[in-house]
Amino acid sequence: MPTINPERLLGDLHKLRSFGATGPGVVRLSLSPVDVDARRWLAGRMSEAGLDARIDGVGNVVGRSRNAGPALLIGSHTDTQPTGGWLDGALGVIYGLEIARALAEHDDTRHLALDVASWIDEEGTFCGFLGSRSFVGGEHDAAVDDALRCARNRDGQLLHDALQAAGLAGEPRARLERARYVGYLEPHIEQGGRLEAGGHALGVVTTIVGMRELRVRFTGQRNHAGTTPMAIRRDAGAALVAFIARMDDAFRALADADTVWTVGRIDLEPGSLSVVPGQADLYLQFRDSNAARLRAMETALAELVREFDARGPVGVALDTLEEAMEPVTMDAALQEHVARAAQALAPGRWVRMPSGAAHDAQVIAAQLPACMLFVPSIGGVSHDFIEDTAEEHIVLGCQVAADAAASILRHAGGSR
Amino acid sequence: MPTINPERLLGDLHKLRSFGATGPGVVRLSLSPVDVDARRWLAGRMSEAGLDARIDGVGNVVGRSRNAGPALLIGSHTDTQPTGGWLDGALGVIYGLEIARALAEHDDTRHLALDVASWIDEEGTFCGFLGSRSFVGGEHDAAVDDALRCARNRDGQLLHDALQAAGLAGEPRARLERARYVGYLEPHIEQGGRLEAGGHALGVVTTIVGMRELRVRFTGQRNHAGTTPMAIRRDAGAALVAFIARMDDAFRALADADTVWTVGRIDLEPGSLSVVPGQADLYLQFRDSNAARLRAMETALAELVREFDARGPVGVALDTLEEAMEPVTMDAALQEHVARAAQALAPGRWVRMPSGAAHDAQVIAAQLPACMLFVPSIGGVSHDFIEDTAEEHIVLGCQVAADAAASILRHAGGSR
Incomplete structure (x- = not known):
């Protein structure tokens, strides 16, 4: 099994936090200058991890493994609410980065194909779920095209102008290669108080409401x-x-x-x-x-x-x-991989639960088997400067996600 | 009994309406240029009616009879809400003016002393009931002094600056001479739908709630x-x-x-x-x-x-x-004079009723016996451009108020 590096994981989470840090919280609205800086930093860290990294024509940061598939895609979002917390979607993206590194560091996992993504604008500064919708396409293409023409943020700035200012307007859009992927895993903070209230360290998501x-x-x-x-x-x-x-x-x-x-x-x-x-x-x-x-x-x-x-x-x-x-059911087989990893590392301290909040996973689930892993939010607080998760839970969650990723990929028969 | 002149009454109501006319409604906020123009016109009409007229240091227009007392004071207000109706308080002020003229035209009423007032800012552009509070003084003096120093309208203009612009800042304030008056009568539109719903032409007010x-x-x-x-x-x-x-x-x-x-x-x-x-x-x-x-x-x-x-x-x-x-009870004896006049001219078509709206009469009632006469509001609408009252009711109300005024003054023993 891969072994994640807690110091490196926390170091990258805190480095990402520094882009837009405001008191204990973060203000990093999609395609704001500080968000674009964070995306360039993230793409750099992905490259250092051995991934082929790029920022696409809507602002998605996608790091692609050089290994042949079947691949697992781990992703979430690094944009924030107008007054956001430091973890939220950032947690899942940095988990993906750290897991890619951990897999590459061990001989028996080096061959596994893990891709990592930060989807642009989950929070809807211009258009909610823009990045994951652009990636899966299909029924979303018309709305994404509309957004690229007309969507504006609260300051009245056009999405198109923000992409132009970031030097991204001409870039191609990353598109789902359906044949490459065995599935999608999105780790995220819970954004509610159920794990904490129940004394649980982890949540395996059954459904997104x-x-x-x-x-x-x-x-x-x-x-x-x-x-x-x-x-x-x-x-x-x-x-x-x-x-x-x-x-x-x-x-x-x-x-x-x-x-x-x-x-x-x-x-x-x-x-x-x-x-x-x-x-x-x-x-x-x-x-x-x-x-x-x-x-x-x-x-x-x-x-x-x-x-x-x-x-x-x-x-x-x-x-x-x-x-x-409509409610979106998480893939049962992927849930089982995550649940087994949780049970191995935190026996009796995890629970299956629905997600009351919306996530990019619900967009991607229409095209790929998808699952989610939650870590507890202290006091159930999110979308607030004081949002936080215990370090113990951050580290545990990443190791569980890493074990689940390796298990999923091995089960899919990733070639050696 | 005095006989009012319907054409002259309606003519002056429509002339006053022309100051600030906006569609069917009126915008004549206290001490706005158009309100100051209206006050100058009103003072002129009072002078033509034989009254000693002036505009005082807060903007009240007061027309004083040259006859010795005991006098009756008829008043209301000619300022409007931001989107006001054409009658509202203007009705009572022009009633007073017309009744002063009607009394002066007949030998047997020429000796009666009727004073007429338009109180500034009943609607609270700067300070609600400013004019009547300034007039009665006493417990209101501190608040009026405060308003003269600090009160501002929605545009941020100081009351003091508005008075200065109108050339009124140096003028003395009209103050109640308690010994002169037998009472105060305020005619007004009902501002509700009770008279209309009950088929009544007139309301004699028992209490202001x-x-x-x-x-x-x-x-x-x-x-x-x-x-x-x-x-x-x-x-x-x-x-x-x-x-x-x-x-x-x-x-x-x-x-x-x-x-x-x-x-x-x-x-x-x-x-x-x-x-x-x-x-x-x-x-x-x-x-x-x-x-x-x-x-x-x-x-x-x-x-x-x-x-x-x-x-x-x-x-x-x-x-x-x-x-x-607190609720303010209208003077029982004055109510009786108004009720008798109503019964004489509109037998069975009048009713005693409380006033659900606030009026200058409640301020003045603390110092003088006070009463009010209501005419119906079509559809119960007021403080709206479409506020209106049937001409028949406007004319009837003025004649009833004139008869009541003569009756009150005769009963008080106005000297010949």
């Missing part, structure tokens, strides 16, 4: 809050509050322990203390690993909208904000 | 909406929604048909679909004509805040946004 994002709009009658008796009001805000109570009941009846739903935003118009709201918007997201349950929740929501709208006195309408994301 | 404005803040834990199970969330928004349901129950148990409460604004932080809200603010206003009921509602609210805060898992805190406004 599906998601719906919707807006429910209530249309009543704006009125003077002093002169309009309660009995004749058509208060859009009051209807919204009553609706949420009924929606919670309906969702609770359908949910299991992993189902989540969130009202993240409420807007009352005009938003003045002296005015009965004439319009109220409720922004809703719900996630589950079961596609049928997501559809049942959608149906229950639509029925509730019809009921409230028909009853009045406030009109209710439902709008889809984002295309439905 | 009291008001509370409060914020309830919920403090939970911001978290990832995908990875945080429902069972361990501390969702500030969910607590807010549950709180409103209980608050509605508590208020409903205390309310009568005229009690109103409004959640006009809700803020969830950070307001993202993917984040469980860590903080949620509920902005609440409630009004009632009964001081004891307002206190009972305050007590019920505070108890509910304590209950939710103690129960957790979300902290709850109550903050007062505006000083409590």
Whole structure:
């Protein structure tokens, strides 16, 4: 089995952290100057590890093994949220780099083909999952082409201009060679508190949950809050509050322990203390690993909208904000390789679990068998400057991923 | 009895409308150039009506009868909301002007002393009720002095600079001569839909309701909406929604048909679909004509805040946004004069009612017997460009106010 080098692993994680370090956190938005610097550094480290490394035409950093396949692809993302943590996707990319080095250092693993990728813009500075979508192509090609023409970041900068400034606009895009790969492994921090709460050191992901994002709009009658008796009001805000109570009941009846739903935003118009709201918007997201349950929740929501709208006195309408994301099942055979490695190094201290957050793995899973390995997030915190993971868990996770990678590749019959 | 001139009344209302006319509505913010022009025009019309007219050091236009008292003061305000209607307070001021003319035209009323005022900034461009507060003084003096030093409008302009630009900064402030007046009458549009709904042409105001404005803040834990199970969330928004349901129950148990409460604004932080809200603010206003009921509602609210805060898992805190406004009772004797005039001209087509909106009359009522007369608002709409009142009702209301004024002054023994 390969043996990773903890000092080298942590050294590279901290070096990557220095690109955009802000207090304990990191600000490294896709294709910002500091992100481009980090990509050049990463490509350099990949080359030093013996990989053929390049930055492609959308900003993906791909390090390709010189060994013949079947190959395993390990990847994640090194871009961050506007106020991001130092690990997040960076963990999985540096795991890939370290595992490539560890495999190359031992005679009995030197022949195995491991490719490593940092997908651009998982966090959606310009276009969420841009890099992995560009890589797998197919149904994503039209959206990626759109993004390359029109997508802008919050500062109004065009993706195209950012690529040009980085000297990448002319580069070819890395594309999936389906025949080369046995599968995809994405190590990542958990971004939740379940591993910590359960005393687990590792999570083997079963499913990446599906998601719906919707807006429910209530249309009543704006009125003077002093002169309009309660009995004749058509208060859009009051209807919204009553609706949420009924929606919670309906969702609770359908949910299991992993189902989540969130009202993240409420807007009352005009938003003045002296005015009965004439319009109220409720922004809703719900996630589950079961596609049928997501559809049942959608149906229950639509029925509730019809009921409230028909009853009045406030009109209710439902709008889809984002295309439905269906749950994505991780490959069972790959899960088994990861689970066996976890059990060998941390017996009884690992668990199978769904991923409540979205990951590049769900994009790639449509084209390749895919799996994920989680390490615990301290306090369950992520997308925040204080995000962190215990060093013990960082190192353990990398060794488990290395053992799983070697196991997957040996099982696939990597030629000697 | 005096006889008002409908053409002259409507002509002056439409002339005043032309200052700041915007579509069917009016934009005439306190001390804006167009408002100052309107004040100069109004002072001129008062002089033509035989009143000693001036614009005082805060912008009040006061037309004083040359007759000895006891005098009646008729007033309201000619400033508007940022998107205001053409009548609102302008109605009462032009009523006063027309009634002064009507009294002067008849031998048997020529000796009666009627003063007319347009109070500056009822709408609070710089400081709500500035003009009437400056006029009555006493407990208001400190706040008026503060406003003259520091108050700014939305554009950041100092009240002092606006007065200087209008050439008013050096003028003395008109101050209430308590011994001169028998009372104060403020005609106004209803700003609600009760008169129209009840088929009434006139409303005799019994009370101006009291008001509370409060914020309830919920403090939970911001978290990832995908990875945080429902069972361990501390969702500030969910607590807010549950709180409103209980608050509605508590208020409903205390309310009568005229009690109103409004959640006009809700803020969830950070307001993202993917984040469980860590903080949620509920902005609440409630009004009632009964001081004891307002206190009972305050007590019920505070108890509910304590209950939710103690129960957790979300902290709850109550903050007062505006000083409590207590209900103000209109003078019973003056109400009787107005009611008799209404019954004489519109038998069975008038009603006694509380005012759900705030008015200068509540400021002046602390120092002088005060009463109000309402005419219907079409569709109950006010503070909107489409605000309107049927001409028939405008004319009827003015004649009723004229008859009431003559009756009040005769009863007070206005000397011949």
